[in-house]
Amino acid sequence: MIDRRDAAVLDDPVGESLRSRHAHLARRFGLAVTYPPAVATFSAVSADCEPQVWADLARLLGPGELADLFSCPATPPPDWEPVFVLDGRQMIWSSNAQAKLCPAESGVVELGADSVPEMRDLVERTRPGPFWPRTHELGSYLGIRENGRLVAMAGERLRPPGWTEISAVCTAPEARGRGHAARLVTALVARITARGERPFLHVAESNTGAIALYERLGFLSRRHVTFRGFRTP
Known part of the structure; x- marks a missing residue:
């Protein structure tokens, strides 16, 4: 049996890391947050994010750059080109x-x-x-x-x-x-x-x-x- 104590933070492991123990590595613009590209490509957005977060993330990353959403289920706008999909656990x-x-x-x-x-x-x-x-x-x-x-x-x-x-x-x-x-x-x-x-x-x-x-x-x-x-x- 899995002990689910405090496991809710694992639903958004990238965002929770960047808001806490990896805050010193966080790059932010508006509602978007990510790592420096030499550290990791992961970005964090909320699953129910408002449209502005996509504009902020695009501004933060730059045009034509990889937005690695890790396990976040949020769907970006139609003009964001899919790069990869991988099933995991x-x-x-x-x-x-x-x-x-x-x-x-x-x-x-x-x-x-x-x-x-x-x-x-x-x-x-x-x-x-x-x-x-x-x-x-x-x-x-x-x-x-x-x-x-x-x-x-x-x-x-x-x-x-x-x-x-x-x-x-x-x-x-x-x-x-x-x-x-x-x-x-x-x-x-x-x-x-x-x-x-x-x-x-x-x-x-x-x-x-x-x-x-x-x-x-x-x-x-x-x-x-x-x-x-x-x-x-």
């Missing part, structure tokens, strides 16, 4: 899974600004989702190296009040099947819960292998979502 970690945590982080290393080139190279090879030159500023990122080469990583992304999203979970093809993803996610869960927060994540509905892994690690499905992006006029 939102999963939250169950507090009943405490026994599955292993606090040991042997072989897990911290990844910072000096690791960005190899982090982006790994993302390019594995395609877990967008990762830009300053994405690492959203939270902590951990990795595993083999023979000095980064072969797996995972980190923290959206941070609505009381919650931290685990994201960018990826493993190089030549290093799969060794439990790296499970070790990294478990390490992040331990860190997040030690701060008194709850972990959550998003995954593509088609990625059944990842969903099964997250379920084994104690994550439960909270809701199905649709990720959408549009091009501003």
